[in-house]
Amino acid sequence: MKWTFFHKLGSPKWFFDISGKFLPWFVVLGISLLVIGSIWGLAFAPKDYQQGDSFRIIYLHVPSAILAQSCYMMMAVSAIVSLVWKMKLADVFIASAAPLGALFTFLALFTGAVWGKPTWGTWWVWDARLTAMLVLLFLYFGVISLQSAIEDTQIASKATSILVLVGIVNIPIIKYSVDWWNTLHQPATFKLTEKPAMVPEMWIPLLVMVVGIYCFFTALVILRMRNDILIRERKTKWVKALLHF
Amino acid sequence: MQFTNIDAFLSMGGHGLYVWLSYGVGLLVFIIAFMSPVLKKKRIIKELSQLQRRQSKHKMKDNTEGIN
Numbered sequence: 161m162k163w164t165f166f167h168k169l170g171s172p173k174w175f176f177d178i179s180g181k182f183l184p185w186f187v188v189l190g191i192s193l194l195v196i197g198s199i200w201g202l203a204f205a206p207k208d209y210q211q212g213d214s215f216r217i218i219y220l221h222v223p224s225a226i227l228a229q230s231c232y233m234m235m236a237v238s239a240i241v242s243l244v245w246k247m248k249l250a251d252v253f254i255a256s257a258a259p260l261g262a263l264f265t266f267l268a269l270f271t272g273a274v275w276g277k278p279t280w281g282t283w284w285v286w287d288a289r290l291t292a293m294l295v296l297l298f299l300y301f302g303v304i305s306l307q308s309a310i311e312d313t314q315i316a317s318k319a320t321s322i323l324v325l326v327g328i329v330n331i332p333i334i335k336y337s338v339d340w341w342n343t344l345h346q347p348a349t350f351k352l353t354e355k356p357a358m359v360p361e362m363w364i365p366l367l368v369m370v371v372g373i374y375c376f377f378t379a380l381v382i383l384r385m386r387n388d389i390l391i392r393e394r395k396t397k398w399v400k401a402l403l404h405f
Numbered sequence: 406m407q408f409t410n411i412d413a414f415l416s417m418g419g420h421g422l423y424v425w426l427s428y429g430v431g432l433l434v435f436i437i438a439f440m441s442p443v444l445k446k447k448r449i450i451k452e453l454s455q456l457q458r459r460q461s462k463h464k465m466k467d468n469t470e471g472i473n
Contacts, residue, residue, distance in 0.1 A: 383442035
């Protein structure tokens with residue numbers, strides 16, 4: 161009885177129906193929060209007393225970096241679900257999320273480089289945080305190519321899940337790199353246990369951007385998962401019925 | 406508002422190039438990320454309905470042959 165929701169969750173048709181209802185809300189919420197947060201951060205937040213206006217890149221850089229890492233964590237959870245329960249939707253999630261993770265990792269690296277130039281005087285250094293982030297990008301590429309390289313879907317799903325789980329060692333390395341090694345990268349802006357080191361006028365727009373990017377990511381994952389489900393389930397009755405409308 | 410006029414806003418205290426380059430690429434990434442699955446869905450639906458139409462035609466043909 162308690163487990164019915166779990167089985168339902170594993171049904172592609174159920175997911176397709178329910179996600180279609182939530183999708184527009186995530187699109188609207190994500191885009192509005194991102195627009196509000198960007199305007200707030202660019203025009204209204206006070207400038208940093210050391211970095212001046214270049215610090216405004218933080219409102220794009222930090223949310224994409226946070227998302228790049230938590231996307232990987234979500235993929236790792238899906239990998240366990242896929243290995244243990246052989247749930248199809250978990251594979252669909254990994255396939256849909258990996259390219260998005262790569263995209264946001266790229267954005268974090270790019271905005272970081274552009275921020276580094278006026279702040280550190282260089283676009284790139286082989287420093288622990290930056291290198292670990294680059295490794296994350298290559299892990300995403302690895303997941304994407306492994307999944308499409310193996311034709312047998314069951315073997316592909318197993319191999320991909322194992323790769324995702326092995327790659328998870330990189331996540332704590334990214335997180336603690338700024339504490340373990342001497343690096344150019346500044347330490348974390350936010351810690352759950354401490355009061356933020358910024359004034360509220362600075363961190364509230366950042367929070368808006370973080371929530372916005374999560375909503376936007378959810379919308380993108382739903383869009384991609386629905387596409388993937390349509391292709392995978394094209395021979396089922398419900399997809400055929402859907403196409404008649 | 407932190408800036409007195411639009412020129413000051415665009416120049417970002419001399420860091421305009423870096424700030425606007427970041428946000429420009431960010432906007433581009435967001436647009437690509439959003440448009441690619443939206444366009445793909447249209448393509449999938451078109452291809453699958455074509456496939457289905459072709460298959461149902463075959464079926465009808467088979468049925469009529471069966472009658473004759």
